[in-house]
Amino acid sequence: MINNMKKKDTHKTEQLLQAARDIIISDGVAAVSTTKVAKMVGIAQSNVYIYFKNKDELLLSVFHHEQARVKAFFDARIDQTADLTTRLKAYIDAMGELAVTEWDTMTILEQIKAMPHTPVAAEDALPSDDQTVQALMQDGIDAGILKPVDPRFHMTVVFGLVRRYSDLVRNHGYSAEFAPIRAMIWDAVAV
Amino acid sequence: MINNMKKKDTHKTEQLLQAARDIIISDGVAAVSTTKVAKMVGIAQSNVYIYFKNKDELLLSVFHHEQARVKAFFDARIDQTADLTTRLKAYIDAMGELAVTEWDTMTILEQIKAMPHTPVAAEDALPSDDQTVQALMQDGIDAGILKPVDPRFHMTVVFGLVRRYSDLVRNHGYSAEFAPIRAMIWDAVAV
Amino acid sequence: MINNMKKKDTHKTEQLLQAARDIIISDGVAAVSTTKVAKMVGIAQSNVYIYFKNKDELLLSVFHHEQARVKAFFDARIDQTADLTTRLKAYIDAMGELAVTEWDTMTILEQIKAMPHTPVAAEDALPSDDQTVQALMQDGIDAGILKPVDPRFHMTVVFGLVRRYSDLVRNHGYSAEFAPIRAMIWDAVAV
Amino acid sequence: MINNMKKKDTHKTEQLLQAARDIIISDGVAAVSTTKVAKMVGIAQSNVYIYFKNKDELLLSVFHHEQARVKAFFDARIDQTADLTTRLKAYIDAMGELAVTEWDTMTILEQIKAMPHTPVAAEDALPSDDQTVQALMQDGIDAGILKPVDPRFHMTVVFGLVRRYSDLVRNHGYSAEFAPIRAMIWDAVAV
DNA sequence: CATGAATGAGTATTCATTCAT
DNA sequence: AATGAATGAATACTCATTCAT
Numbered sequence: 001m002i003n004n005m006k007k008k009d010t011h012k013t014e015q016l017l018q019a020a021r022d023i024i025i026s027d028g029v030a031a032v033s034t035t036k037v038a039k040m041v042g043i044a045q046s047n048v049y050i051y052f053k054n055k056d057e058l059l060l061s062v063f064h065h066e067q068a069r070v071k072a073f074f075d076a077r078i079d080q081t082a083d084l085t086t087r088l089k090a091y092i093d094a095m096g097e098l099a100v101t102e103w104d105t106m107t108i109l110e111q112i113k114a115m116p117h118t119p120v121a122a123e124d125a126l127p128s129d130d131q132t133v134q135a136l137m138q139d140g141i142d143a144g145i146l147k148p149v150d151p152r153f154h155m156t157v158v159f160g161l162v163r164r165y166s167d168l169v170r171n172h173g174y175s176a177e178f179a180p181i182r183a184m185i186w187d188a189v190a191v
Numbered sequence: 192m193i194n195n196m197k198k199k200d201t202h203k204t205e206q207l208l209q210a211a212r213d214i215i216i217s218d219g220v221a222a223v224s225t226t227k228v229a230k231m232v233g234i235a236q237s238n239v240y241i242y243f244k245n246k247d248e249l250l251l252s253v254f255h256h257e258q259a260r261v262k263a264f265f266d267a268r269i270d271q272t273a274d275l276t277t278r279l280k281a282y283i284d285a286m287g288e289l290a291v292t293e294w295d296t297m298t299i300l301e302q303i304k305a306m307p308h309t310p311v312a313a314e315d316a317l318p319s320d321d322q323t324v325q326a327l328m329q330d331g332i333d334a335g336i337l338k339p340v341d342p343r344f345h346m347t348v349v350f351g352l353v354r355r356y357s358d359l360v361r362n363h364g365y366s367a368e369f370a371p372i373r374a375m376i377w378d379a380v381a382v
Numbered sequence: 383m384i385n386n387m388k389k390k391d392t393h394k395t396e397q398l399l400q401a402a403r404d405i406i407i408s409d410g411v412a413a414v415s416t417t418k419v420a421k422m423v424g425i426a427q428s429n430v431y432i433y434f435k436n437k438d439e440l441l442l443s444v445f446h447h448e449q450a451r452v453k454a455f456f457d458a459r460i461d462q463t464a465d466l467t468t469r470l471k472a473y474i475d476a477m478g479e480l481a482v483t484e485w486d487t488m489t490i491l492e493q494i495k496a497m498p499h500t501p502v503a504a505e506d507a508l509p510s511d512d513q514t515v516q517a518l519m520q521d522g523i524d525a526g527i528l529k530p531v532d533p534r535f536h537m538t539v540v541f542g543l544v545r546r547y548s549d550l551v552r553n554h555g556y557s558a559e560f561a562p563i564r565a566m567i568w569d570a571v572a573v
Numbered sequence: 574m575i576n577n578m579k580k581k582d583t584h585k586t587e588q589l590l591q592a593a594r595d596i597i598i599s600d601g602v603a604a605v606s607t608t609k610v611a612k613m614v615g616i617a618q619s620n621v622y623i624y625f626k627n628k629d630e631l632l633l634s635v636f637h638h639e640q641a642r643v644k645a646f647f648d649a650r651i652d653q654t655a656d657l658t659t660r661l662k663a664y665i666d667a668m669g670e671l672a673v674t675e676w677d678t679m680t681i682l683e684q685i686k687a688m689p690h691t692p693v694a695a696e697d698a699l700p701s702d703d704q705t706v707q708a709l710m711q712d713g714i715d716a717g718i719l720k721p722v723d724p725r726f727h728m729t730v731v732f733g734l735v736r737r738y739s740d741l742v743r744n745h746g747y748s749a750e751f752a753p754i755r756a757m758i759w760d761a762v763a764v
Numbered sequence: 765c766a767t768g769a770a771t772g773a774g775t776a777t778t779c780a781t782t783c784a785t
Numbered sequence: 786a787a788t789g790a791a792t793g794a795a796t797a798c799t800c801a802t803t804c805a806t
Binding site: 585618620624 | 792794
């Protein structure tokens with residue numbers, strides 16, 4: 001028990017996922033290689049195949065982990081029993097917060113999704129393309145609150161502006177309120 | 192045959208650029224390699240280094256070519272002598288047209304810009320970040336026509352929605368008018 | 383369930399052998415790997431080493447099993463009390479039947495025998511090199527029935543033609559009698 | 574000229590082919606790897622791809638080289654203007670000589686042809702399956718000289734016995750005449 | 765008996781770049 | 786201007802085997 005530290009086995013899986021995440025954030029998905037993640041964790045390259053069937057499965061695992069984070073984030077912030085307008089505005093605010101506090105998560109999802117031969121199935125998606133969100137938007141349209149266009153346009157506005165906001169805040173020293181951006185979004189999507 | 196050997200140089204350069212473009216469009220920037228472009232043009236791999244110092248310079252050259260196309264597109268469509276509101280609306284419409292007719296060009300610019308260690312300098316940019324456009328937006332803000340936020344937000348809205356519109360039209364069989372999208376954009380950016 | 387755990391051992395051994403056989407038949411000996419056989423049987427890769435010291439021992443075991451099948455086949459078909467000519471002809475006919483009905487067995491023996499560093503000792507061998515058969519041939523030679531050459535030549539003729547016959551029947555839709563082939567063999571070996 | 578020994582470029586191709594041949598003879602086709610051949614020639618592994626598109630193309634090249642040797646061998650030994658029986662017997666004798674003097678060549682052809690996913694097209698083949706030879710056999714059958722069975726049986730007898738003869742001579746210190754073997758073959762194939 | 769973890773060596777192939785000719 | 790040759794590093798993935806639990 002004292003000199004046998006072998007219990008951490010499952011931990012290796014986590015460490016590999018973290019290594020992959022780190023590489024994606026710093027150098028992009030294309031830079032993720034079995035060699036690199038293994039080296040970062042301090043194991044032999046071939047061991048990666050003990051924990052993941054494939055490089056694809058490794059990346060898919062990263063994707064699902066980050067996706068779960070996003071889902072938890074929204075679940076915690078949007079009260080499904082509230083009225084529609086409230087929920088729509090809550091979604092926009094949640095997105096704004098997410099884009100800033102979970103920038104890395106967003107980047108990772110974006111990168112894996114945009115891969116040439118992405119391992120991510122079409123159904124899986126970025127938060128902005130999420131089925132639930134799309135349904136929410138559609139409800140807004142049906143209720144006459146949102147403009148009657150394909151809901152994907154609404155999602156594009158929200159996601160695009162919110163990402164940009166976060167980018168300016170993080171990478172360009174921009175320090176302004178989210179309020180005016182929220183206003184832009186609402187003016188764009190609302191009837 | 193004997194004395195027109197000089198022309199081939201320029202021709203080969205163009206051919207290489209075209210080969211790179213083709214690969215970017217079909218398989219993404221990551222798939223561009225000196226081996227492939229050389230093979231496509233029918234020259235030895237090492238010859239690529241006669242026409243371009245680097246692979247980076249090749250991609251940069253592709254980038255500048257496409258950027259020039261975009262610039263020409265706007266120059267032809269926006270009357271700089273018209274009043275500000277007219278110019279702003281003309282810009283939005285031009286963007287809408289560009290996104291559809293020059294989808295490949297946009298894709299190429301996007302791809303090269305998004306590269307992990309992009310050869311594109313920060314000043315260079317997507318049309319939505321263009322200095323001229325940014326100035327136009329700033330004028331709109333100063334004139335009280337556009338919302339008083341960083342002009343990059345306005346550009347994000349225009350570019351994002353217009354790209355999405357084109358994507359739906361091209362890749363998802365969407366067949367609707369641009370008008371409602373133009374309305375969304377204007378509602379977002381206008382005071 | 384509690385007290386019949388001992389049986390599983392033998393069972394797993396057999397299953398592993400069968401897995402190896404299947405791979406050899408479908409993809410050749412080179413395709414046999416501890417990883418694959420273990421996966422086919424549904425056990426951990428390392429468990430293969432519980433049942434077999436080596437990959438070589440696994441293959442050797444497969445070899446011996448198939449060899450035993452062949453031996454049983456001949457024992458059942460050749461009456462050792464019959465006169466020499468009868469036994470020789472019975473051997474040829476048995477070989478003809480074996481090649482067709484036990485094609486897989488022959489293939490497996492052949493494949494393992496032909497391995498670059500075959501685990502099969504020189505004494506062990508294909509049926510055509512079998513000690514018993516060789517002795518039978520020698521008797522034929524001594525009795526003046528077969529041509530006075532190394533008995534291995536006689537075995538080569540029998541085995542080669544019979545394998546070819548089976549190959550044409552199985553893989554090339556050939557549908558002819560064995561009789562003319564038996565005649566070819568006899569003409570070749572008989573004085 | 575004195576210190577520039579770079580002229581030997583084409584020679585490298587030959588050296589690589591020879592390295593592949595050597596490995597096939599000593600350890601079988603399966604043992605051929607780009608790493609090994611490159612090391613044997615003293616170049617970087619990646620250089621193999623300068624001379625051959627593929628490992629398959631390397632092996633195919635080896636195959637064609639050896640095949641050409643065999644063809645030349647037969648062309649030099651069989652007088653196509655001689656009468657049929659003479660040509661048939663000449664073929665058998667040529668085969669006997671070939672099997673002994675070109676043992677390695679036969680082994681190489683055999684090994685490459687027997688590969689799990691052989692790069693050799695079905696039309697290409699071992700000398701014993703050669704179109705020309707098959708035609709010769711067919712002529713013999715039509716002329717009533719050879720037994721009226723599929724010509725591949727005749728070829729099997731010739732090739733099989735001749736290979737065995739050579740094997741005994743080379744690997745088992747057998748030192749007998751070819752004459753009795755020739756007689757066995759003839760008795761088998763002739764009417 | 766069974767397993768998961770580990771490893772090092774091996775596989776074919778692609779790449780950007782350099783250089784002498 | 787053009788090329789063929791060369792290289793070293795990188796890629797994902799498989800393998801036989803060992804060992805502590």
